[in-house]
Amino acid sequence: MATTIARKYKIASLRLLVENTPDLTCSDRLEPFATDEPETDYRLRFCPSESDEPEHAECGPRLDSIITDEYQYRWSIYTDSLGREGVTLSFDTHEWLQWADALIDGREVTIAYRKKAGAALGSTYIFPLFNLIMNRLLNRNRGIAVHSSVVCDGGRGYLFTAVSGTGKSTMAKIWERAGATIVNDDAIMVDTNPETPVAHNIPMPYYTDVPKSAPLDAIFLISQSPVNVLEPVTGAAAAMQFMTNTVHHSHAADSIERHLQSINRICSRVPIFRLGFKPDADVVDLIRKTNLTEHLTQWRKSTSAN
């Protein structure tokens, strides 16, 4: 008789009970996030399938095919005939997986999957399915995913966001050399439930990390510059620029509204700055020496006076 192995993880404030099957191992990407907290927010249940195609392959809006160095896959978000939301993926290239489909029904997430014939053991961390599920669950729980790096400097959390190639990882390394801790240098989940929103790392596909988090004291919209320039930005302009680098949920009106509410909560509680920076330790000194709250207050006074 098949044995189900259940493990509890806490990822970006969400407590997940993951029930796998004998042909899947507990992922070493997830294990550092194991928790013994008794309560569970969602149960993720893996179910092997013999079907050649996922049941929901052709329903719902179809999103773009994604090609990475390792995998080529197509994915879509769907709503089934009972109004339940799900995510489905089909892989063109994957070492053990043919397709996977996560159906969210209240607090239950059923992950159907089809292994390739003769493939070795798989693992409970399926990239990018796990990230897509997390994005959907966070959207329902006042959370958002942000393409950003976050550092924790003496208990103060700073988020640096920009399009790829601008210097998010470079910025994180500069802070690390100055004694700060990198929460993550690329993918961040922000929980907007606390009065001060909290940035969390999540399991990463290409390396194993431990859980890290930081309350957000400031958000920086970064760009490269010959000199360091720090300028507050407020209102809808700030929110829109920040939102550009978040994972959007634009396939359904209720998802968009929840996303906008989370953006509003962050932008009303965390000051946002434009930061032009040159990649050396001076930018750390600038931020450490600047009273960001006072800087924002003074800037608001000067702009209202003008």
Add this chain to the structure above:
Amino acid sequence: MKYVSNNNYVLNDICGEKVLVPIVNSVAQMDFIYTLNSTGAFILEHIAEATETETIVDLLLENFETDRTTAEADVCEFLNEMVAKGYVRTA
């Protein structure tokens, strides 16, 4: 002429300003988010059902300090743009 919303967007507040976020089926389309001025937001909020241009102009005159000529021009320009972007259609 009558106009009606295609109901393919969300109109909501962000930090005190109105933004229009399209409901889309493609990641490639997800970068289009628009901020609307108060007149544009007001017009969109009042065309949930098929609405005559004249009615929208009258509503604008009741709620904004403007004259009929300016209101008619504003309504015409805005709705033409919304039709071109696919958020509104003629009924």
